[in-house]
Amino acid sequence: MSKRSVAIAGPRADLDELESRDDAGLVRAWRRGDGRAAETLVRRHQKTVYRLVLRSTGDPSTADDITQKVFLKALTNLEQLKGDRAFQSWLMRIALNFSRSRGRGLSRWLRAPAEALARLRSESPGQDEIIDKSRMSQRIRAAMEKLPKRQQRIVRLRLYAELPFKSIADTVGTTEASAKVTYHNAIQTLRRQVRGRA
Amino acid sequence: MKRPCEEWSDACVDAAEDHINAPFASHLEKCDACREAVERLRDDLELLKPDPSPVPGPWLAKSIRHKAEAERERRPSRLLLLAPAAAAAAVLVILALIASWTAETVDSPVIAEAPSDSTPFPGHDILQPGEDSTLVLNDIWEEDWGPGVYGLLAGADDDDLIRILENIPP
Incomplete structure (x- = not known):
């Protein structure tokens, strides 16, 4: 009876069944060779990874590319995901490593064209707000790079990836309360650097 | 400017994001410094908040799946x-x-030696007795170690990792 109803419902029902599984179940299915499980994992986590990568690098044209690399590395190196470690934490650690190394080069490039921005401002006065916003983003990104690595990871996971603190704690290997305290300290440091006040 | 109470530092973050809990709410009624900290944090987060991000295209998941399947087929050989x-x-x-x-x-000869404070690897503390090895494993990042050593350490078992970090022979 149940086989018959699945057969009638077709691939859509199979996909719904996959969607209802948790990450660990999907990882097991992908390890057994089910490609749809990999696709479901990507759909489930792609927004978070993409947000982190895009906001870390500030470059939409490379965000797709890096997001693909992050998932490929995670899905094809699952033998390194041991025990009951969560797939999401593993994925976000890879995403942090990938987006940081690319972001460093990019933000150096972003700081360079000050004259170009000044010229644009004089040629198109209406662009002031956009230019100011862009400048502020650059300042924030530059200030972020000066934070200690642990603070930087936590701020990027919260502000850029918009992860809940529980997941952030799992990713960086700490408690939820400690992640919040680190985040609070980091925001205070960022304030001093971006706004120039204590 | 007074510093906020240290024990409420994490609650300040929740409050700045509008998730205030009852004990902290009653603390806020009495503490000017914490109230000020929450307001400042709220203000800072508003400034630091990035623009809304677009979502990746629907093609992305399929593309990654096909590439991952192809990669996996290549791997065994x-x-x-x-x-x-x-x-x-x-x-x-x-x-x-x-x-x-x-x-x-x-x-x-066997000489009793005090535990060393230094680690053979830069930037990492040596494991202390009773410390959870998972914490050490969780503290390994590619940016600290470079891709080669990172790959080796990330793939190591916890026991191997402790040996590597403590420089203990097998």
């Missing part, structure tokens, strides 16, 4: 080529470590 060489290299390393350890044990 590569593994078959690399496995014997890797196994031989691992055996040689283990034999060399055992040999050097045995030589040290035989040659040198």
